[in-house]
Amino acid sequence: MLFDMLRDPALLVLCAITLAGCSGLPGVLLRHGPLGQRLAAAAALLSSLIALPSLVYLLFWRQTSSFTLNWNLPFGPCEIALDPLSAFFLIPIFLVFPAGALYALGYWPAAERRASERSVTFFYGLLACAMALVVVARNGALFLIAWEVMAVSGYFLLVAEHAEEEVRGAGTVYLVASHLGAGALMVLFSTLFFSTGAFQFPAAGSLQLTAGLSTLIFCAALGGFGSKAGLMPLHIWLPSAHANAPSHVSALLSGVMLKVGIYGLLRVISFFPHPPFWWGALLTAAGLTSALMGICIASAQKDIKRLLAYSSIENLGIICTGIGVYLLAAVSGNRLLAYLGLAAALFHVLNHAIFKPLLFFSAGSVIHAAGTRELDRMGGLAKRMPRTAFLSLCGAVAICGLPPFNGFASEMLLYLGFFGEAQAGAPYLALGAPVLALVGGVAVISFVKLYGIAFLGAPRTDGSARSHEAPFSMLAPMGLLALLALTGGLFPQLFLALVNPAVAALAGPGADAVTLPVAPAWFAVAGGSLLVLSAALFFFLKGRAKAVPAGAGPTWGCGYIRPAASMQYSGSSFGALFGSLASTLVRSRISAGKVAGVAPAATKLSYTPEETVLQRIVLPTISIIGVGFAFVRRLQHGEVHVYILYIFATLLLLMLWVH
Structure with a gap:
């Protein structure tokens, strides 16, 4: 009987989720040596090997499995289920989680990080397990429990280096933002309970409510899930959290946890048979705004991880734009445009879960070296x-978003929707194309800056001059993710085969039965040709450099005998022109020492990019709200008899309300 149970792919996925959650326990029990961390990495790899084939099977056969667990809580049956949408969002979890666990062996080794390694390893597995439970939960109470475990696990991972004040501040902001988002979700599930009489999730397309209740549910979902996804202006926790967390934790937060917010938003939208037009318009506008503002602010950053964090806001904005286009097309009845929008969003979910962890792993290797x-x-x-x-x-x-890698393939679907089908039923959507093109152009500027300043030229400091290559345990997951990114760009039909069942689960059976304006083989031909051309040019230039005799002589440096590394372009000077154009979004706070006397002593000048929306609007608003609620602190003063009076008054009010 046990063998028959283990043949069920859905049950295998649940076993993998449990194994992921328990992966950090050996490190807690084994207090000395790296054995616990190695066992955790092995458990993470095993959970991935169990889960990923099962998830692919469930998606290809479009199966839905549900399980009901016995619990004594008064919230109705504890149901968990695996449908194509849940299976699709589980793939990034079981892809990034084991890659990060393997990467941590070289980046966060137990021998050098004895004070924090055990807690990081334990909460890393718990975070992956909690995210998976959020995706499979079909009960509002279970969903919120898993959501809170996810938030708390992320907090303890973020403050791994809590001796630093900046890390503690980032952890506090993250925790406050997480609980504010959870408060919005409590409003969401409470409204669902009073509307349906149960905490169970409604079936897809079955929720018929008044316009007021539908609006309340959607706004609560957008506030709670949009905060987790990092959509502007709900992104206040994201830049500092991703910048200060260990790099493999940043990869899991950015590559996976942000997508849990997207999953929640899609799940709530699926409850309604006919979402109103303004939902799609709002999501499209919010997505394009987040994409443009996120990448503009990223271009001005001098911290490599903050740059990557703000680019995550850009990519989540692109995903949100695709969802908005899908809703707008569904209202107008344009099936192809609806497919292009939703498929582009889900395809980009998978793509971002591949290339963004790759970049955070690369940043970790650079910081490590x-x-x-x-x-x-x-x-x-x-x-x-x-x-x-x-x-x-x-x-x-x-x-x-350049060929031949996967970012180009998913964004191309969105371009096809903007340029082609949008003109037929919704011509105003064509205005999104130049915005998306501008986002892509600024992204190129940002990552030319990142790569050129970090990897090219001469070392600017002794630390860079003494840098060394990352070990195999760090390079192996990076190589796997790079290979997947190339595969998704050359053969997007392989990734679309995973996307289509989720599209059908959201938009209804047959929603994926459309003919794309561009044949998938075009990506392979165009990308393959570009690869061959690039390789040929590389070997030609390399051979010519060997054939030409090398000469040596003094370099004329405008009066300098030898050019110094300090004469190179810096990140700030490289992006100065665009930074001046985006000055309304991001400004530099400059601090400089005083220069005095005929022969002044050495002094320092530094600058810190500041986000205008966050520093001038969001944070002051939060401060005003904090002052307004300061009187609540007076209610907590430690006098037990007054607390008893509070309880008595509350019970009296409840009795009056009931009668």
Whole structure:
């Protein structure tokens, strides 16, 4: 009987989720040595090997399995289910989680991180398990429990280096934002309970409510899930959290946890048979705004991980735009445009879960080798870290949406919708194409800056000059993700085969039965030709360099005998022109020492990019709200008899309300 149970792919996925959650336990029990961390990495790899084939099987056969667990809580049956939408969003979890666990063996080794390694390993597995439970939960109470476990696990991972004040501040902001989002979700599930009489999720397309209740549910979902996804202006926790967390944790947060917010938004939208027009318009506008503002702010960053964090806002904006286009097309009855929007969004979910962890892993390797997160203190790393430089280049090309990598394929679907089908039923959507093109152009500027300043030129500091290549345990997951990014760009039909069942689950059977305006084989031909051309040019230039005799002589440097590394372009000077154009979104706070006397002593000048919306609007608003609620603190003063009076007053009010 046990053998028959283990043949059920849905049950295998649940076993993999349990194994992921328990992967960090050996490290807690084994207090000394790296054995616990290695066992955790092995358990993560095993859970992935169990889950991924089962998820692919469930998607290809479009199966739905549900299980009901016995619990004594008064919230109705504890149901978990695996439908194509859940199975699709589980794939990034079981792809990034084991890659990060393997990467941590070299990046966060137990021998060097004895104080924090055990807790990081334990909460890393717990975070993956909690995200998976969120995706499979079909009960509002279970969903919120898993959501809170996910939030708390992320907090303990974020504050791994809690001795630093900046890390503690980032953790506090993250925790406050997470609980504000959870408050919005409590409003969401409470409204669903009063509307349906149960905490169980309604079946797809079965929720018939008044316009007011539908609006309340949608706004609560957008507030709670949009905050987790990092949509502007609900992104206040994201830049500092991703910048200060360990790099493999940042990869899991950005590559997976942000998508859990997208999953929740899609799941709530699926409850309604006919979402109103303004939902799609709002999501499209919010997505394009987040994409443009996110990448503009990213272009001004000098911290490599903050740059990647703000680019995550851009990519989540693209995903949100695709969902908005799908809703607008569904209202107008344009099936092809609806497919292009939803397929582009889900395809980009998978693509971003591949190239963004690759870039965070690359950033971790650079920080591990050079000892700094500031781009202006790097340089010349390609000669010392050639494998990392090549894999970073693959990730940079992918995130810029350039062929032959996967970012191009998913964004191309959105372009096809904007340029082609939008003109038929919704011509105003064509205005999204130039915005998306501008986003892509700024992304190229940002990642040319990142790659050029970090890897090219000469070392700017001694730390960069002494950098070394990352070990195999860090390079192996990076190589796998780069290979997947290339595969998704050359053969997008393989990824679309995973996307289509989720599209059908959301938009209804037959929603994926459309003919694309561009044949998938075109991506392979165009991308393959570009690869062959690039390889031919590389070997031609390399052969010519060997054939031409090398000469040596003094370099004329405008009066300098020898050019110094400090004369190179820095990240700030490279992006100065565009930074001036985007000054309304991001400004630099400059601090400089005083210069006095005829022969002044050495002094320092530094600058910090500041996001205008966050620093001038969002945070002051939160401060005003905090002042307004300051009187609540007076209610908590430690006097037990007054607390008893509070309880008595509350019970009296409840009795009056009932009668």
